[in-house]
Amino acid sequence: MSATQTLAAHVVNDDGSTIPERIWQEARRAILNYVGCAVSGSIEPAVDVAIDTLAPFSGARTASVIGRRERFDPLHAALLNGIGSHVHEYDDTTPKNYIHPSIPVASALFAHASANPVSGRDFLHAFILGFEVESRIADAVYPAHYEAGWHITSTAGVFGAAAAIGKLLGLSTRQMVWALGLAATQSAGIREMFGSMAKSFQPGRAAQNGYTAALLARADFTAGERALEGPRGFAAVTAAQYDLSRISAGLGVDFSLNDNAYKPYAAGLVVHPAIDGCSQLRRKYQPDPETIVAVRLRVAPLVLDLCNKRDLRRALQSKYSIYHAAAIGLVRGKGGLQEFTAQAVADPALARIRELTSAIPDESVTEDQVGIEVDLAGGETLSLFVEQSLGNIHRPLDNEQLEEKFRDQAVLALPSAQVEALIGQCWQLDSLQDAGDLARQTAPGATASAAAAVGS
């Protein structure tokens, strides 16, 4: 069987019974992380502008947009969920192929479930399948596809959204093949857009386009049946080198959710070890920041190529400053969204540590590592070597750390009581009778009962 046929048949026929509990649990963790990102991102200007611009084009407003009061048709809700959940670039990553896998799939699923009856278990099952489909397609074309300049999160993500929604719509295998074809037809997004609103638009559009693909396929809108492997198909057209065997190898046995990582810090990945190590020193020794007289870092050479920024003119630059990374770790012990605002950049306590921090490149230090020495006024030196940075695949965030991240994000948009309720619902997603409740309860002012009423 061809790659396209194999994937389509797997999605259609899988009943979830052979998916191990640890994968279901990882899916819950991915959803928790996704919802936190989507809630906090929902108040960003990119979402506001898209909502204002597209409002006149919405069909019946049956669907929720995560974190917002405004309602839209489910296809627009998928787009808006995608923009909001990616705009902070704080979402999950599978390092093996560099996709941010949850966005396209979960953005479409939450939009759909908020407007249609979907049980929590069916939702989570469709999420696992969609995650697997996009991951395997990404695996097949990575790294050539990414290096060529494709934003692989959206170009592969559209297939995941199509598969997940297609599963819930009950497509036949033939229709699922068409859905993948219609996804291939719409696969788009280039890295030249990084640094602009168009970046988060891309995975949003992937969610919306994959959803559209599934709807059309259900109505027998036909597509080419060799979307992935055909001579003019996705792999051949978008990757100089590819390996289609990665699509089927271990399908149903090996799960890409095992390879998912969650960012502990709202900053560039290469400064994560410094934030992590400095936060550890703060927790362990609780030094008064005023007593710090020097900070010396030994870092991978790439860190200085990318993040040798001490004079921060825009808040965004703080996410790529190795000096700011040390400062927030030592002064605040964390690196959430609020550590990278204009206010944080202007904080004199942070500015002071940035000034007295130095960093030297060391070929023996990997990008997951850092060596730290902190001199205190009394003559003492605190030191630490980080072997594996928190949040990487070998040292994942535990459930409590994920919850902490969620709180730090969601509290920007919602009151604490609602945030705590959402955390509980994410963990219990697959026991919800109506998965749409979770989406509805992210709206400002929503209460459990009000949300239930909206949904009825």
Added chain:
Amino acid sequence: MSATQTLAAHVVNDDGSTIPERIWQEARRAILNYVGCAVSGSIEPAVDVAIDTLAPFSGARTASVIGRRERFDPLHAALLNGIGSHVHEYDDTTPKNYIHPSIPVASALFAHASANPVSGRDFLHAFILGFEVESRIADAVYPAHYEAGWHITSTAGVFGAAAAIGKLLGLSTRQMVWALGLAATQSAGIREMFGSMAKSFQPGRAAQNGYTAALLARADFTAGERALEGPRGFAAVTAAQYDLSRISAGLGVDFSLNDNAYKPYAAGLVVHPAIDGCSQLRRKYQPDPETIVAVRLRVAPLVLDLCNKRDLRRALQSKYSIYHAAAIGLVRGKGGLQEFTAQAVADPALARIRELTSAIPDESVTEDQVGIEVDLAGGETLSLFVEQSLGNIHRPLDNEQLEEKFRDQAVLALPSAQVEALIGQCWQLDSLQDAGDLARQTAPGATASAAAAVGS
């Protein structure tokens, strides 16, 4: 200035005053050809399925879909216009880059103008600009981009739609740069989908996506500003070789509308010379088909590679049969949509000529040529050599032939009186106060006054 900046500034600043009248006239011809294709294609199943599937997702139904009674929001109307106008593959082509240029631009413009006040002159001006933008982008990446497997009509067309709608929305140059960026973000469509409904979906989506790009850009939704020339931009990502100088060379002086060609026959291009030559023999000698005893063709070798089909099992195959081409020319003197139906395939008069026609490859014959000999029962032989096939860039259809094609197409969907009125309106498009009238008057049952009332 960069390619993206140059194009954006040109579209924003051009006031149309230096566009020669022959280009305005070619634009009217392109619109006439487009509307004929869109009306006849509007009754195809691909359009029906898309309308049924997407109806629940339409916003306020302010826009017309060409050839249909159903109304949609303008973005959906752009998509549906695009599907309908491409589904018969009878639309225009610029042979220099193989795009079908009118569809993405005109599909978006008609959708927009049917819902917003746009003068005929502004409509035609925006069409000329959008046509130029997509053509120049296609020129820059052709042929590598097309050979890689991209459906260049949609991948380049999305830029044309963005530019045309952006012109009507009055974007600033900076916003137009973003519109081109948001178009690049959504540029998609692969040739693997040829032969399925997804093929015509692609230019439809390009129309809709380009339109969306312009709307978002107007609201200052930002995008990368080097969409075309950036290291991760459209050209570098989608073409192994490209020449960005083709985007600016002669801009405002040389017009791609000069290079536009209109298909006279609803069949594969390589059988056009045979239809043309046999139709000429019929017109000149009016032989009774019953008296024809043999037909001998000398054809370019490629013709037999692609079109050596005598035993036609499906109607679609008749479009790629050199034998059927000779038959319809000699028996009917034309090659419209009705010459390639199941009924035409079953017509005994056509089947008889197919059987007695032979074709031999001849290296000295180009793909625009054919040598024809027709033996009659009385011993006479009629012969002709076609040097340039009708419809190619050196022997374009004249206005009357374009009108004849329009009638042949539109009469499948609309009564004759309405068809004649539409022809008149296409020629007078730029003197219409409200270009939307033309779109509205393509609806079955529309009358001039009823359409005007709908529009008021």
